[in-house]
Amino acid sequence: MTSMDDLFEKQDATFEESIRIDRKFEEDEGRAAHRDQLYRHYLDTYHITDASENFLRDFFTRIHGHDEEMRKGANHWLYGYYGSGKSHLLTVLNLLTASADLAEEDREEVWNRLDSDSAYSDLFDTWSSMLDEYRLVPLPINLLKYQSVREQSFSEIILQAVYQARGLSNRLDVAFFEEWYQNQGTWDQRDELTKEVLKDKGVPNADQYSWDDVQQYRTLSDLVLEELVERETGTADGLADIQRQDIGQRMAVEAVESYRQDLEAESEKPVKIVLLVDEVTLFIGGDYQRLSELNALAESIDTIGEGNIQMVATAQSQIEDVQPGLAAKQLDFGILKDRFPHQYHLPSHHVGEIVQRRLLEKTEEGTDWVESEALTARVHPTSTFVYSEVGQNTEPPLNRVKEKEFVQFYPLLPYQPALFLEILFNLRNELADSTKSIFSGTARAILAIVAGLRDRWMRDESKDELSLISLVDFYDLIRYELEDIIANEIEVLEEIEADEDTTGFDLKVAKAVLLLSYVPDSVPQNDANIAVAVMDDLNGQPRTTVRNQVQNSLENLDKYIRPNTAEDGPLLRITDREEREIIEEARKNRKNPDWDEIIAAFDTELWADISPRLNLPTSVPYGGDGDNYPISYNFSIDGQPLDGADEHEGALEATVVIRGVRPDVDSKKVNEGTIYWSVKEDGLEDLRSQLIEWWSFHEATAETETPDTIARDVDDAADRVKSKIASALKDGSYKVESQEPRGLESAVKECINRAYPSFFHPVMLEVDQSYLSELKRLNDDEEYPEWAQKIDVPTPDAEVSTMGTIAKEIRGAVGRTLVAHDNEMGLPALFEKITEETPFYGEVKPAVTAVLWGLCRAGEFRPVAEDGEALSADELLTLSQQMEIKLRTAPSSTSLKEQFIDAGIIDPIQTVDEGIVALEELNESVKRQARTLAETTEVSTETELESEVLVSLVASFSNALSELADGAESRADAIAADDTDWEEIIDHVASDEEWLTGVADRWDSRESYLLQLDGLLRFRELEIDWLSQSFYGALDQLSQQLENESGREWWTQEGWQSFDQSLDARLTAISALEEDWSTQVAETNAKSLATELEGHQWLIPPLQLPEHSVHDGFQSGYLRPLRHFRDTHESIQACISALTNREPGTHDERTLKRALGTVSSTTDWDSLTEDRVDTYREKYETVEQLVGGTRPDEIEGVGVLFGDESGLKGQFERLVKSRKPTIEQIDGGVIIK
Structure with a gap:
């Protein structure tokens, strides 16, 4: 690149942190040299703006007395935001109103330094x-230097300035003494008297001290003043x-x-005092007393000064904006x-x-280099280094970079000085007393900072020659100053730097996040803005790549940087130490999730809020x-019970198994009377991730006092899980045995x-001792109460035939049970035995007792005492006394009619003969249904199934049905015989009828x-290239798995469950087929072509096309292949969909039966290869070019040369005779209109 020395105009790179009106310089070279130094620093460097010109003109006019038409008053409020240059302007005014100094200078030369x-x-x-x-006399006062000492009032500070200007001490107690002592006769001997007094007091080297030392040092003044x-x-x-x-x-x-x-x-001239007071609002801070004092002080200047005292006060805001929090003090801001x-x-x-002109002004050669190299680099600055979603903008703007401004500010970005300024301003507010900030004069601080950044950039040999100054560089420069303001955050960044799991890029991201938080x-x-903040290489990676790196860094830094869940403020925040310890523990939990613990915590913490x-x-x-009856629910998640189950007394119990939440459980077992509620698969991984995220923090905070920030994060995570689970369940599916209900109810x-x-x-659940x-x-x-009638408590005169089912x-x-135990048994043992056979009896013992009471009254059983003494049936009704009661069978008098009634074959009003006829009909129905179902299964094996192992499995079922039918046929003879064992026959017919009903239902649901x-x-018999x-x-x-199951009685409920669970390769095959189909469709883009062809007006059945206008060559060459592709794709799509259900x-x-027809060698599977699909697409595009947008009945003719030449020729000749044609050439043919 061009030499650094050639890039910038020669500048004086020495900058003070802030221009202050009372800044002193060394006066070793004499008074004139000192003034020149002042002028060089403050007049030469000041640039008059419209605003400052307006102020100076107005102020000079008022001093001059030419303000008759202007508003009266001697107090001036000069305000501006950080970087406005108000302190610099006040210093300029100090120099321009110092008549004593200006008398020794050429005014034009002085003015030319400014203008x-x-x-x-x-x-x-x-x-x-x-x-x-x-004659103008300025009294400059820098209020900032009074903030780090004892509290002083405006009045004290002004008095100090006045006394110091008069040559007295700036210590008021000494100045008051001096004012008195000047009227005493010994004032002129004060130096000699000082030495004398100190010598008398025994002070060593007393001759070295003078009155100036007394003015300055309290130790000396305490000794001298009292003596004088x-x-x-x-x-x-x-x-x-x-x-x-x-x-x-x-x-x-x-x-x-x-x-x-x-x-x-x-x-010789009238004198006016110009009181120049810098940084009034910073001095006021939050002190209401000072604000009130300023009001009184300004009033005194008007009334006492009468225009001869002019005060100019600088502030950072308008008067209405000065500490509005003080309004509670009822101060009249209008005054x-x-x-x-x-x-x-x-x-x-x-x-x-100023930053640009004083620090970044380029030489002509430097400008040419930036334009030719930086603006043509790999990463274009004007489109890359801009922030997004900008709210309060700066000037130049944060979201736009102009090439001209980029060249002017290089290696800074145009908006960076203003952005740095805003960050510094907000940083100073972090201090308990913001008026004591090191950045009190922020605009001047920016000059010094940019000078430092530029110097570092010029000396940094590790960076690429086309590097920029980034927000990270800004942080590195002010890092030590930040320790005084945000020490805790700086410690976190040091911890990130020392962390072996973090990278240098992670540290840059953390620095950017910290500064942007202000x-x-x-x-x-957001990740895009953080990427802009850390990027500094115009030949580096594009912003999209850096943005991805930022996202990865933020994930890696989740221990140190967390989303800010507060309603306002930054999106991200730096964590504190306690948070980081918790986050580290949570991170370990996330890496090793314990799903048993997760579900247990979910149960105790979240489920109660989710279920409603x-x-x-x-x-x-x-x-x-x-009537409707209450329900209670017994929930479990993938087999793990939820202790928070609903437990309403006397309620029906619905067992609900939630499936799909745990990734380590994939049970397909189906129990009777159970709802299997599967969560929606879409978004399932996100749900699990959120559940693990919540649990990891919940576990990490279980035994600690959780900080509010983490607690808020945990609560937010819990809310997200609750919402996600509830939504996934509401959109889920239900299964109850073989049924798939469409809704929860x-x-x-x-x-x-x-x-x-x-x-x-259900009333049985309610019955108790009462x-x-x-x-x-x-x-x-x-009459029995209604509840007793509902649970079928028999009346004393009830016959077995008239008793209810219960x-x-x-x-x-x-x-x-009694017959099996010598016709007598104690009640506790009896209840235990019948509960083993029918478990729910144990839950409704009082209701069973009520029914037993009725049966005893009807003569079916007899209650007796331990010694055999007969007892009243009422003795059963006291549950606490049942330990001492036995039950005996009553003498048997069961008739054949009662057997028929008990078996549900006839009603009580029917006769025995009718019962025998009904038994014969039921037996015949069993035989007929068994034969019919056997024939149905045989048809399936002969006409639909091809797999030998499946044919064998269905044949086994058919044989079982045939055996059942044969048994029913042999019973027909037994029913007609003289020595019929009716009890055995009735039991066999009833059990066979029940078995047949069950297997028929299973065949209907499992044939598919x-x-x-x-x-x-x-598919094993087909060779299809795109199947994996x-x-x-x-x-x-x-x-092979089907071969292993060849002996299974799959038609029973238990057999089917084992059969289905053993065929895990079925789901593997389905998944592979789905993936192969998705891959082939995606690679060939066949679906989009099929969609275009669906319902196409030219692909109607051939017989519906106009006979004479759509010629055979066009049909066979274009329409027929496209119709073939569309229909084949539709068939294969339907086939795949059916086989992957x-x-x-x-x-x-x-x-499924249609799918079986599709899975054959006659199906054109190769029509979905990439080459074939491309061919069909070309044909479709040609058709669209020729006849797109027109219906078949709207054209004279369409065909292909030379196959359709004869037909097209006649149509063309007729067209030429009737009108003048136009010919439009297209790719693949022509259109004649």
Whole structure:
């Protein structure tokens, strides 16, 4: 690149941190040299702006007295944001109003140092005539230097300035003494007397001290002043009276006026004092007393000074904006505004202009180099180094970089001085007392900072020659100053730097995040803006790459940098130590998630808030009584129970298994009476990620006192998980055994219907001792209460044939148990035995007791005591006494009719003969249904299934059906025989009928599953190029697994579950087929072409095309191939969709049978290869060029040369005769219009 020495114009790179009106310089070279030094620093470097010209002109006019038409008042408010140059302007005014110094200078030469272009000659005239008429004496006061010492008032500071200007001490107690002592006769001997007093006091080297030392040092003044007072007055007590003054605003202004009058008495011209007070608002800070004092001080200047004292105060804001928080003090800001009637605003973008002119001004050679090299680099600066989503903008703007400005500011970006300024301003507010910031004069600080940045950039040999100064460089330069302001954050960055898991780029990102956090209203901390902040190489990586690196860094820095969940402020924030320890622990948890612990924590912390969002039905109808009954839910997630289950007393229980949440569980087991609620697969990985994220923090904070920031993050993470889980469940699917209900309410109803047997009623769950006591109070002829009737409690005169289902079932269970145990058994043991057979009896023991009470009253059983003594049935109704009661069978009198009634073959009003006929018909129905179903399965093996192993499996089922039919046929003879064992026959018919009903339902729901297996296996006989080896390998494995299951009775419920779970290769094959199909469609873009051809008006059936206008060559060459492709793609798409359905049901049978027809060698599978698809696409594009936008009946003719030549020739001749044609050439043919 060009030499650094040739890039910039020669500049004086020495900059003070801030221009201050009271800055002193060494005066070794004499008074004239000292003034030249002042002029060089402050007049030569100042650039008059419109705003500053307006102020100077107005001020000079008022001093001159030419303000008759102007608003009155001697107090001026000069305000501007950081970088406005107000302190510099005040220093310039100090130099321009120092009549004593200017008397020794050529005014024109002085003015030319300020106005080198002579652009303000009329302003010079006003200033010069003002000096001709008045002697001006400036009193400059820098209020900032009074902030680090004891609290002082405005009045004290002004008095100090006045006394110091008069040659007295700036220590008021000494100055008050001096003012008194000047009127004493020994004033002129004060130096000699000082030495004498100190010598008398035994001070070593007393001859070395003078009165100047007394003015300065309290130790000396304490020794000398008291002695001098005593010598003058005869007593030392008078010193306190001399020094005790009632200091106030009026006294201060009177002192200024007195000083002015003294000067005027010695001057040939009228004298005016110019009181220059710098940084008023910073001095006021949050002190209401100072604000009130400023109001009184300005009033005294108006009333006492009468225009001869002019005060100019600099501030950072308008009067209305000065510490608005003080409004609670009820200060009348309107009065303060009246005290400063003259307000002047200086724009703040002044700093950027000065930075560019004073530090970054290029030589002609340097400008040419930047334009030719930097603007043509790999990373274009004007489009890359701009911030996005900018809120409060700067000038130049943060979101736009002009090439001209880029060249001017290089190696800075044009907006950086203003951005640095904003960051520094907000940093100073981090201090407890922002007025004591090292950046108190921020605009000047920017000059010094940019000078330092430029110097570092010029000396840094490690960077590319086309590098820029970045926000990271800015941080590195002010890093040590930041330690005084944001020490905790700096410690975090040091920890990042020392962390072995972080990179240098991570550290840059952290620095950028930290600084951008102080300008959230301007530059949001999104990854794009952070990338801009860290980039500094015009030959480096593009912003998109850096942006990805930033995203990775933020993930790596999640221990140190976290999203800010507050409603306002930056998007990201730096963590504190306690947070980082928790985050580190959470990170370890995320790397090793324990899903048992995750679900357990989810249960205890989140589930109670999630379940109400699911809108779970609270009741369902049951039976035919028209009433709804409450439900309780027993939830588990992938087999892990949730302890927060609903536990309503007396409620129906719905068991719900939530599936799909845990990645380590993939159970397909289906239990009866259970809802399997699968979460929506879309977004499942995000759900799991969010769940792990929440759990990792929950676990990390379980045994610690959680900081508010982490607690808020944990709460937010919990809310996201709650919302995500609820949404995934609401959009999920349901399965209850073989059914797939379409909604939650339907699923709950189906679950309850299947979970409870026919001999159950929800009221059984409600019955307790109080209900039983109600039965004990009934009279013999009194009607049972409604609850007893609902659970079928038998009446004393009830016959078995008239008993309800519940009573019959309990009668049978108890009777069988008693018979097996010598017809007698104690009640506790009896309940234990019948509960083993029917578990839910253990949950409804009081209800079973009520039914047993009724059965005993009806004579079915007899309660007896331990010694065999007969007991009343009412004895059963006291649950606490059942330990002492036994139950015996009653004498048997069961008839054949009762057997028929018990089996549900006839109604009580029917006869035995009718029962025998009904039994014969039921047996015949069993035989007929078994034969029909066997024939159906045989047809399937003969006409639909091709796989030998599947044919064998279905044939086994067919054989079982045939055996059942043969058994029914042999029972027909037994029914007609004389020695029929009716009990055995009835039991066999009933059990066979129940078995047949079950397997018929299973065949209906599982035939589609078998058809899908056959369709998949058929691919083994085809060689299709775009199907992967993974797919064919899965088919081989599936075939082997089917061979291993050849002996399985898959038609039973238990057999089917084992059969399905053993075929894990089925899902592997489905996934491989899905992936192969998706890959082929994506690579060939076949789907988009098929979509274009769908419903195309030229691809209607051939017979519907106009016979004479659409010729055969065009049809065979274009329309027929496109129609073939469209139809083939549609068939294959439907085939793949059917064969990849993971849970095919009865409604999928037709589509699967069509798919079996598609999986054959007759299907043109190669039509979906890339070459073939490209050929079809070319044909389609030709068709679109020729006839696109027109219907077949709108053209005279279309064809292909030379096959359709004869037909086209005649049509062309007719066209030429009737009108003048135009010919349009297109790719592949012509169009004649």
